[in-house]
Amino acid sequence: xxxxxxxxxxxxxSYAERIHDLVENxxxxxxxxxxxxxxxxxxxxxxxxKWQKVLAPAVSKVSRNKELDSDPMSDxxxxxxxxxxxxxxxxxxxxxxxxxxxxxxxxxxxxxxxNPVGRRVLFHYID
Amino acid sequence: xxxxxxxxxxxxxxxxVDSLKNFQEPTAKIFVKICLEGRIDSxxxxxxxxxxxxxxxxxxxxxxxxxxxxxxxxxxxxIQLNTRFGILKGNLIPLNVTFLARDGQHLxxxxxxxxxxxxxxxxTFLGYSGLLDSIRFALDPQRNxxxxxxxx
Numbered sequence: 161x162x163x164x165x166x167x168x169x170x171x172x173x174s175y176a177e178r179i180h181d182l183v184e185n186x187x188x189x190x191x192x193x194x195x196x197x198x199x200x201x202x203x204x205x206x207x208x209x210k211w212q213k214v215l216a217p218a219v220s221k222v223s224r225n226k227e228l229d230s231d232p233m234s235d236x237x238x239x240x241x242x243x244x245x246x247x248x249x250x251x252x253x254x255x256x257x258x259x260x261x262x263x264x265x266x267x268x269x270x271x272x273x274x275n276p277v278g279r280r281v282l283f284h285y286i287d
Numbered sequence: 288x289x290x291x292x293x294x295x296x297x298x299x300x301x302x303x304v305d306s307l308k309n310f311q312e313p314t315a316k317i318f319v320k321i322c323l324e325g326r327i328d329s330x331x332x333x334x335x336x337x338x339x340x341x342x343x344x345x346x347x348x349x350x351x352x353x354x355x356x357x358x359x360x361x362x363x364x365x366i367q368l369n370t371r372f373g374i375l376k377g378n379l380i381p382l383n384v385t386f387l388a389r390d391g392q393h394l395x396x397x398x399x400x401x402x403x404x405x406x407x408x409x410x411t412f413l414g415y416s417g418l419l420d421s422i423r424f425a426l427d428p429q430r431n432x433x434x435x436x437x438x439x
Contacts, residue, residue, distance in 0.1 A: 183379070184366050186340035188416035213362045214379050214399045218421035220437040222298045223385055223393035225327050229301060229320060231389065236304050250347075265347045269329075280387075282320070283331045284307075285347065285409030 176207035179215070191215060227280070230255055235282045246286045253282045288391050289425060289434050296423055297436035299388030304332065305431060317426070319413070319433050320387045324352055330387055331411065335433075339414035341368065344382070344400040347408050354380060354402055368401055377403030384418065386435045394435050396422055 175198040182191035234256030252259040260271035289296040305315035318332040363378040398418035
């Protein structure tokens with residue numbers, strides 16, 4: 161016997177709740193679509209406005225900073241050679257030279273603040 | 288830089304690292320150097336993960352940027368995500384990311400990062416949604432080159 165088709169109940173949750181649910185389940189595209197729909201509907205809920213900000217399409221542009229990065233291999237070789245010695249520590253490296261190390265990243269950064277090098281430093285945790 | 292139909296496809300090129308563990312890992316990964324929040328003098332490696340919905344930031348780096356703990360006034364949303372380390376509670380926070388170039392020009396973009404105090408120290412992932420899907424990139428695995436440019 162044929163069954164009566166039942167219309168699904170409309171989702172009565174707020175846009176913010178529905179977006180939250182989609183995000184937690186990795187449905188990012190669907191979450192963004194729902195944000196767009198909510199904007200069209202004039203949604204102004206504070207929680208929704210946070211989602212709108214967090215899920216806003218990224219704008220990527222060429223950086224104005226002109227100082228190029230150095231060859232990474234000297235730092236990488238240092239990490240490979242010293243990993244046993246510095247396991248469990250953060251290190252700050254500059255062109256294959258160790259500038260500072262500690263189990264605490266904050267401590268490494270403090271050491272560099274006391275002795276600034278004025279160049280781009282690589283921070284790396286050796287695990 | 289790379290061109291497509293005689294138009295720039297990318298603006299910068301970096302060397303990526305496929306292992307940071309003296310080749311102890313079973314498969315090669317792709318680690319690229321980035322910096323966050325305009326701190327151009329402080330770079331660190333992050334792993335490209337095109338299979339991940341979200342980018343994840345090392346909680347120790349997040350703390351050093353003032354993103355964990357009291358006094359953080361940024362837009363953030365509490366969520367829990369099912370990760371390789373189980374279901375973790377954390378926040379989704381939009382951050383400015385710079386891909387660092389050895390040749391050409393750096394690339395600035397922004398993306399939401401998942402930050403959880405329970406995520407293991409030393410691991411940052413660059414996921415697809417909102418980050419890698421907003422730029423153009425290409426890999427040259429023979430030369431370990433990572434090319435990147437602004438999305439259109």
